[in-house]
Amino acid sequence: MKKSGSINSIETFGLVDGPGIRTVIFLNGCILRCKYCHNPEMWTMKEKNYTVKEVLTIVKSNKPYYKNGGGVTFSGGEPLIQVDFLKKLCSKLKKEKINIAIDTSGISYKNYKKLFKYIDIVLLDIKHINKDDYINITCKNEFSKFLKFVDDLNKTNIEVWIRQVIIPDVNDNNNYLKNLANFIKNNIRNVKRIDFLPYHKLGKEKYRTLNINNLYKDKEEMNKEKCDELYQKFLNYYNN
Amino acid sequence: MKKEWKNFNEGLWCKEINVIDFIKSNYLKYDGDENFLTGKTDKTTKVWQKCEKLLKEELKKHVLDIDVDHMSGINSYDPGYIDKENEVIYGLQTDKPLKRIVNPYGGIRMVYQELETYNYKLNKNVDKYFNEFRKTHNDGVFDVYTKEIRKARHVGLLTGLPDAYGRGRIIGDYRRIPLYGINYLMKLKKDEWENMEITEMSDDIIKLREELSMQYKALDEIKKMASSYGFDISNPAKNSKEAIQWLYFGYLAAIKENNGAAMSLGRVDAFLDIYINRDLEHGLITEKEAQELIDQFVIKLRLVRHLRTLEYDELFSGDPTWVTCSIGGLTSEKNSLVTKTSYRILHTLSNLDPAPEPNMTVLWSEELPINFKKYCAKMSILTDAIQYENDDLMRPSMGDDYAIACCVSSMRIGKDMQFFGARCNLAKALLYSINEGVDEIKKDLVIPNVPKINDEVLNYNKVKKSYFKVLEYVAKIYSEAMNIIHYMHDKYAYEAGQMALHDTNVNRLMAYGVAGLSVVADSLSAIKYAKVKPIRDKDGITVDFDITGDYPKYGNDDDRVDNIAKEILNKFYKELKKHKCYKNATPTMSVLTITSNVVYGLKTGATPDGRKKGIPFAPGANPMHQRDLNGAIASLNSVSKLDWEKCCKDGISNTFSIIPSALGKNQEEQINNLITLMDGYFSKKAHHLNVNVLNKETLVDAMENPSKYPLLTIRVSGYSVRFNRLTRKQQEEVISRTFHEKI
Numbered sequence: 001m002k003k004s005g006s007i008n009s010i011e012t013f014g015l016v017d018g019p020g021i022r023t024v025i026f027l028n029g030c031i032l033r034c035k036y037c038h039n040p041e042m043w044t045m046k047e048k049n050y051t052v053k054e055v056l057t058i059v060k061s062n063k064p065y066y067k068n069g070g071g072v073t074f075s076g077g078e079p080l081i082q083v084d085f086l087k088k089l090c091s092k093l094k095k096e097k098i099n100i101a102i103d104t105s106g107i108s109y110k111n112y113k114k115l116f117k118y119i120d121i122v123l124l125d126i127k128h129i130n131k132d133d134y135i136n137i138t139c140k141n142e143f144s145k146f147l148k149f150v151d152d153l154n155k156t157n158i159e160v161w162i163r164q165v166i167i168p169d170v171n172d173n174n175n176y177l178k179n180l181a182n183f184i185k186n187n188i189r190n191v192k193r194i195d196f197l198p199y200h201k202l203g204k205e206k207y208r209t210l211n212i213n214n215l216y217k218d219k220e221e222m223n224k225e226k227c228d229e230l231y232q233k234f235l236n237y238y239n240n
Numbered sequence: 241m242k243k244e245w246k247n248f249n250e251g252l253w254c255k256e257i258n259v260i261d262f263i264k265s266n267y268l269k270y271d272g273d274e275n276f277l278t279g280k281t282d283k284t285t286k287v288w289q290k291c292e293k294l295l296k297e298e299l300k301k302h303v304l305d306i307d308v309d310h311m312s313g314i315n316s317y318d319p320g321y322i323d324k325e326n327e328v329i330y331g332l333q334t335d336k337p338l339k340r341i342v343n344p345y346g347g348i349r350m351v352y353q354e355l356e357t358y359n360y361k362l363n364k365n366v367d368k369y370f371n372e373f374r375k376t377h378n379d380g381v382f383d384v385y386t387k388e389i390r391k392a393r394h395v396g397l398l399t400g401l402p403d404a405y406g407r408g409r410i411i412g413d414y415r416r417i418p419l420y421g422i423n424y425l426m427k428l429k430k431d432e433w434e435n436m437e438i439t440e441m442s443d444d445i446i447k448l449r450e451e452l453s454m455q456y457k458a459l460d461e462i463k464k465m466a467s468s469y470g471f472d473i474s475n476p477a478k479n480s481k482e483a484i485q486w487l488y489f490g491y492l493a494a495i496k497e498n499n500g501a502a503m504s505l506g507r508v509d510a511f512l513d514i515y516i517n518r519d520l521e522h523g524l525i526t527e528k529e530a531q532e533l534i535d536q537f538v539i540k541l542r543l544v545r546h547l548r549t550l551e552y553d554e555l556f557s558g559d560p561t562w563v564t565c566s567i568g569g570l571t572s573e574k575n576s577l578v579t580k581t582s583y584r585i586l587h588t589l590s591n592l593d594p595a596p597e598p599n600m601t602v603l604w605s606e607e608l609p610i611n612f613k614k615y616c617a618k619m620s621i622l623t624d625a626i627q628y629e630n631d632d633l634m635r636p637s638m639g640d641d642y643a644i645a646c647c648v649s650s651m652r653i654g655k656d657m658q659f660f661g662a663r664c665n666l667a668k669a670l671l672y673s674i675n676e677g678v679d680e681i682k683k684d685l686v687i688p689n690v691p692k693i694n695d696e697v698l699n700y701n702k703v704k705k706s707y708f709k710v711l712e713y714v715a716k717i718y719s720e721a722m723n724i725i726h727y728m729h730d731k732y733a734y735e736a737g738q739m740a741l742h743d744t745n746v747n748r749l750m751a752y753g754v755a756g757l758s759v760v761a762d763s764l765s766a767i768k769y770a771k772v773k774p775i776r777d778k779d780g781i782t783v784d785f786d787i788t789g790d791y792p793k794y795g796n797d798d799d800r801v802d803n804i805a806k807e808i809l810n811k812f813y814k815e816l817k818k819h820k821c822y823k824n825a826t827p828t829m830s831v832l833t834i835t836s837n838v839v840y841g842l843k844t845g846a847t848p849d850g851r852k853k854g855i856p857f858a859p860g861a862n863p864m865h866q867r868d869l870n871g872a873i874a875s876l877n878s879v880s881k882l883d884w885e886k887c888c889k890d891g892i893s894n895t896f897s898i899i900p901s902a903l904g905k906n907q908e909e910q911i912n913n914l915i916t917l918m919d920g921y922f923s924k925k926a927h928h929l930n931v932n933v934l935n936k937e938t939l940v941d942a943m944e945n946p947s948k949y950p951l952l953t954i955r956v957s958g959y960s961v962r963f964n965r966l967t968r969k970q971q972e973e974v975i976s977r978t979f980h981e982k983i
Contacts, residue, residue, distance in 0.1 A: 009869075009870070010870050010871070010874075011870065011871040012797070012870050012871035012872065012873035012874040012875075012877075013871040013872035013873045013874075013902075013917075013980060014871070015902065015903065015904060015909075015913055020913075020916065021873070021913060021916055021917065021920070023873070058797065058874075061797055061877050062873050062874075062877070062920075064919070064920040064921075064923040064924055065873055065916060065917065065919075065920030065921075066920075067916060067919065067920075068912060068913075068916045070916070
């Protein structure tokens with residue numbers, strides 16, 4: 001059977017989504033509607049436009065750039081939505097010994113566990129660690145699914161890189177940093193790296209052209225230096 | 241063993257001219273890092289300060305001074321100095337720094353234009369001589385050019401042809417002078433002249449004998465020129481200072497005698513390192529003094545100037561001289577040729593500030609020492625002044641003693657020379673295939689017998705068939721033009737000094753070139769995959785195109801269009817090869833525009849890819865601006881598909897710009913990522929990469945406030961240039977290029 005997936009775009013020189021140089025494949029479809037999302041064009045599922053073979057050709061073409069830890073990262077959207085397509089693709093990629101990372105919030109109605117055996121790194125996007133705030137940010141009531149995903153992930157040996165977007169007046173406070181540190185320490189295994197991503201507004205033009213109501217239209221960007229300071233504070237909590 | 245060779249390991253090189261054997265028998269490879277490097281000495285500081293002052297003055301006046309009383313020649317000028325007391329390497333083109341030479345051998349009309357621009361008047365005697373008694377290269381060429389060639393030139397189908405100035409791109413093996421001494425080189429040339437076996441006094445033999453005799457005399461001139469500076473270069477150099485000085489005299493002779501666009505230096509790092517190392521080992525110099533020699537040598541290379549017309553400056557801004565200096569690479573046995581002197585040369589970018597010349601060219605191999613790769617990447621990130629060429633790709637056929645001339649032309653030093661042929665406008669040729677051979681701007685019939693295409697929607701097969709016919713015709717007139725030019729250049733402006741530093745039985749390359757590749761590939765792709773309707777004026781000539789639907793664009797690693805680009809190159813090269821070349825040269829081809837992509841675009845009408853009339857082409861083999869949408873690697877992958885070995889052995893230029901933050905969070909990450917990027921790119925048999933790591937905002941600011949960025953250097957296509965020396969149009973074009981960035 002010819003498996004196809006719905007892909008928004010492919011960035012062949014990804015340096016921020018996992019180790020080394022990575023081919024970042026942005027998949028369409030997401031259950032959440034995060035207010036800070038900078039890829040709203042990938043929320044809805046679109047036509048299936050790439051076969052497994054076509055993606056494989058692109059990835060193979062980029063393979064010479066993968067030394068130094070590089071590989072493929074699935075991002076989006078929420079890649080776990082297209083789990084069957086990914087399973088097929090990942091099994092082929094693994095035959096090529098390609099490092100696979102998946103950038104996910106963990107939210108999918110599908111059985112994602114069958115993917116785990118192919119994945120080397122999960123870039124785990126933490127929206128928030130309190131249920132109410134989670135719902136406020138994502139506009140969806142899926143917090144329990146997130147916890148379930150973490151639970152399932154903990155049963156594997158997959159390396160976890162935590163990503164936390166820092167948003168002014170939402171989570172840029174000591175209290176949150178402290179709770180986040182405890183949450184990660186107590187609940188997530190195999191954490192290899194934690195990154196803070198300052199909220200930016202580079203996606204705002206997309207909301208306008210897509211005619212989507214931008215709930216963060218008036219939200220200010222997170223100051224990068226301040227974000228770094230918060231990260232240092234966080235590390236203090238995390239390492240003590 | 242000669243006494244000057246004391247402590248060197250013997251080898252074949254002692255019995256014959258064999259510089260690479262000398263290098264491989266004696267060099268000390270260096271795998272360490274850059275921590276041994278030292279700053280500039282007081283002497284260098286003083287000399288460089290004087291130069292900086294002069295350079296500032298020159299920037300204001302555009303040309304500092306011109307010697308109108310002498311004609312170019314190896315020994316036509318009195319010795320010149322910058323600051324005699326503090327200089328450790330001597331020699332200037334004329335008697336004063338930055339004073340330019342008048343070279344009428346290429347063409348006297350060009351000289352008039354140049355002098356008029358700067359309000360100078362030619363010495364009456366010189367004027368009279370060249371008008372009444374001496375024919376120039378340019379006169380010779382126009383005595384022979386056909387009307388078809390003249391037309392192709394006039395409309396801008398063939399441009400930049402070296403028919404009025406020096407062809408350049410010849411690299412003398414300047415190392416032979418320090419290694420063997422000039423007397424030995426003269427003796428060999430004389431022996432060959434005297435002992436030549438002649439069965440029939442044919443045209444070829446007569447030419448060869450005349451050239452050999454001129455070479456011999458040129459060597460004698462070099463000797464006299466050196467002696468005017470107080471040096472006797474009859475015998476081999478005894479130490480590192482002499483080695484650099486002797487070598488520089490060889491190069492200096494070349495730039496006194498010739499004004500070719502590219503007057504490249506060759507590959508001197510491992511060679512000079514042997515001398516420096518011998519002196520260091522014997523305590524004759526310190527590291528500081530070694531660096532001083534290299535710094536001051538490089539200062540001399542930075543002062544090279546040629547007199548150009550305004551039109552030339554518009555094509556190639558910023559006074560580029562392509563003193564291309566090839567660095568690193570491996571031996572055929574895969575040993576690194578990186579030495580401490582490879583570092584010392586690159587280190588001048590720190591000691592003397594970043595600058596466009598010499599054109600630093602690193603011969604990249606996956607197997608170069610990691611420390612050297614890191615240093616190169618770091619210097620690229622800091623200075624944007626380095627280009628990289630794939631040693632792993634070139635070495636199998638070029639051996640381990642080749643160098644790059646100009647931007648991307650590889651030649652075995654002292655064994656190959658090339659007949660430079662500028663380039664032909666492939667995009668214009670495509671328009672001819674749609675417009676019955678009529679030029680879309682000048683409305684002249686340029687190519688006869690092109691069938692009319694009056695379809696409402698262009699048909700791919702029909703256009704392609706017509707285009708291929710046009711290319712056949714273009715190849716024919718292009719090769720005719722080249723044969724005429726190089727015949728006349730040999731006759732009226734022979735580079736005796738440079739050719740004397742070649743083997744007599746030199747291998748010749750006929751270096752054709754193309755511009756507008758990405759425009760043509762995208763245009764044909766648009767015709768094939770989208771719906772392209774020509775919009776014609778009252779004469780039936782297309783003035784624009786209406787494009788419906790999307791089409792695959794070159795620069796996205798998409799075979800559907802990348803294969804079109806490959807097919808065009810293969811076809812055109814195949815056609816060029818059908819024509820016999822002057823002096824039995826082997827045809828080669830480059831995909832290179834330098835900065836002329838702007839002027840090419842200006843002279844070309846709207847194209848079927850949606851590019852409007854007058855809009856610049858992408859430089860070299862680059863994808864069109866902003867059309868490479870799948871990230872840097874997809875863009876690099878498309879370019880890497882062009883086949884150097886098969887059809888583009890004169891080089892495939894790609895200029896890559898990336899913003900620092902997209903390359904990594906900190907310098908260490910940026911260095912590692914740049915290395916991985918280049919290793920990956922070159923492992924895919926790509927040929928060349930200009931690397932710029934900078935923010936677009938910096939360039940925009942520099943365009944508006946040039947005085948804020950006096951040193952800002954960037955790589956354009958094949959050379960580096962101070963950003964503030966580009967024309968406004970060129971600056972805008974550079975800014976409009978794709979900067980790889982990611983949110």
